[in-house]
Amino acid sequence: MASFAFSWYLFLFLWRLQNSLVSATVNASGTTPCLAISSALPGKVFFQENTAYVSSLGSYYSAQEEEINPACVVIPTCTADVSTALVILNDIHSSNSSSGGFAIRSGGHGIFAGDANIENGVTIDLSQFNSTDFIQPDKSVVRIGAGARWTTVYEVLDPYNLTVLGGRTPSVGVGGYLPGGGLSFLSQRFGWACDAENTIGYEVVLASGQVVYANASGPYSDLFLALKGGLNNLGIVTRFDMTTYSLGQMWGGFVLYPIAILDSMLSAYSDFMDPDNYDRDADMVFAVGYLNPGWVPILNLGMQYTKPVADPPVFRSLYNASVAEDDTMRIASLTNITAEEDAHNPSGYRQIYMTSTFAHTPEIYARAWDLFNSSADQVFAVANITYVFILQPTPILNGTNSLGLNASDIRLNIALVSVSWTNSEDDELVTNTVTDFFTALKALATDSSVDRDFIYANYAYKTQDPIDGYGAENKARLQAASKKYDAGGLFQTGVPGGFKLFV
Known part of the structure; x- marks a missing residue:
């Protein structure tokens, strides 16, 4: 030493x-x-x-x-x-x-x-930090470079029937996803992606240039915890060591339904979110919105089941092949299932994400759609716009992280509005419309006693403050780590991008 x-x-x-x-x-x-x-x-x-x-x-x-x-x-x-x-x-x-x-x-x-x-x-x-390598002979731990994308990680792990808790969109980079909280669609089965048992070590370059290794038991255990939600505030992570899990073939894909059955699908989604119906192998995204040109309404459900079981009971009320306009549900590898996600998220467009969180309650879903549908009236004329409201469940919570999530919240919804369009002159209209929608959604959730402060950083817009949503105690711990490992504030004032700790 x-x-x-x-x-x-x-x-x-x-x-x-x-x-x-x-x-x-x-x-x-x-x-x-x-x-x-x-x-x-x-x-x-x-x-x-x-x-x-x-x-x-x-x-x-x-x-x-x-x-x-x-x-x-x-x-x-x-x-x-x-x-x-x-x-x-x-x-x-x-x-x-x-x-x-x-x-x-x-x-x-x-x-x-x-x-x-x-x-x-x-x-x-x-x-260039894009390698994925096994550390242990038993392949229980994998070393992943911060510049890798999830598709390359899954391609390495799939032949061994192994996985890690990564993103559902394979083109997303590892180095941005994990420090932002990493809500994996595999979290239902294996645990929240910030859990200490999943990412077990980080190679980090500090502001001074010193290279350290942070894990749960070493001299940088405080840094280790801070990195689980600390974003780009503490150093540049160049490597993540992650626990691997057994995963073979699975059932998954997308089902496109006619908008006419939205009410019944919202009711079915509410049943899915009922804690009494929880199945740890099941996850999904519920997407509803509009596409231009033509302002075409869409109702698209992405469903995944982490076993090779077609049409499992937990999805019986959500999966109806007889009325589907398009159906890609199949039993396949993780690489194959996730590859489809990129087709629904083309790059090169102007984009905005904005998000909030609310707990499950049956009466909120239809009312949230009504609010979103009203907001859509403001932007229907925007050229080449895709305007979509997405609900994504959190798993039953466990583990240690910096996110301030409460395990007593059995099921939470991560609400996301995803918008793409082509012309910069529409930026202000789109941004204001999405902002107004989330103001109304928060008021609705508050009125229903299900609003939560948590803001999922990987879906947050620049006007939001996900770190404040972690809660005062967690924010103070992150600030203390910043002062300890970056006393000069390089990552606070020298790196303007992302979400800062001292605002």
Whole structure:
């Protein structure tokens, strides 16, 4: 341990000695921190005329993120590269807090502008951290790079009939999903995705550039807990070690119904959410809304059952193949089932997500739809708009995390409005309409005594505050971890994207 510490401080001293002339040049010429990082990491910093820069920018999910132009894109290939970049950025930030701004991206699935990209700053693209490897001979633990996407993870695990608690949308990046709380559709069977038994260790690069390993029992156990919901506030996670679970073939897919049966489907969904009907192998998303051109109403149910059992009893009132307009339910692998999700979430459009949480009560679902349907009247003329209201159940809660969820809430609904459209001149109308809907939905949930403060960060819009929704005690613990591991506030003021701890 002593030799590691000596090597680290020797590296730091030599780098700062070598970089003093580069930093002076950077400051004197008024150029960006990109020059300093490029000097330290030759061949790994890309500017606007480079194809790697263009490719990175073009791989974001939302058009809003693609429209942002960083001064450079840094594409590290190892943890030491990330450490070097952070030492430089932290030095610049320490001397001038208005300089050295940067963003961190994994899969680039963040929605709003600046979530994982930055105008005229440094974007650190973790896409090369994309490996998935078993650590133990018994394959009980898997090491996943922060830049991997869930599809590549599942492709490695499927042949062994194994899985981890990952995302239902396979193009989503691991590094953004897990620190945001990771509501996996496999959580019903195996436990909430922030549970301490699932992600068991994190390799983290701190603001100082120091690389640490955080787990439940080591010297960084407080950091370990803080990372379970701490987003991008505590360091750059380069690796996640996750527990694997046995999973073979499963039943899943999507069923498109005529909107005329919405009332009966809402009633069936309410029955599904009744704690007395809980089946830990079952999960679903209930999506209803409109598509343009034509303002076509849709009622689309995504259902998954983590056993190779077709039409299990828990879904009997929700699955009716005889009236379906389209039906892809089948027994298949996890990779095959999740691949379909991307078809329902094409990239390249303007996007907005916004979310809230309410507990199950039978009378709320039809009333929530009425509110959403009224809001839809405000945006029906927006070009190429998809305007969808989605209900997603949480599992029965367990485990340890920073999210402030109460295990006494047997079933909760994560409510999401997902909107895509094409023209920037419609941004304000769409955003205001969605905001007004959630104001009305919160009032309805409050009136029904089922409103909850929890805001699922991975679905939150920039005007929302998911960290505040964790509760005062959890927020204070996250703030304490930030002050301990990032005393200079690099990730609070140097990384403007995401949701901050001190607001």
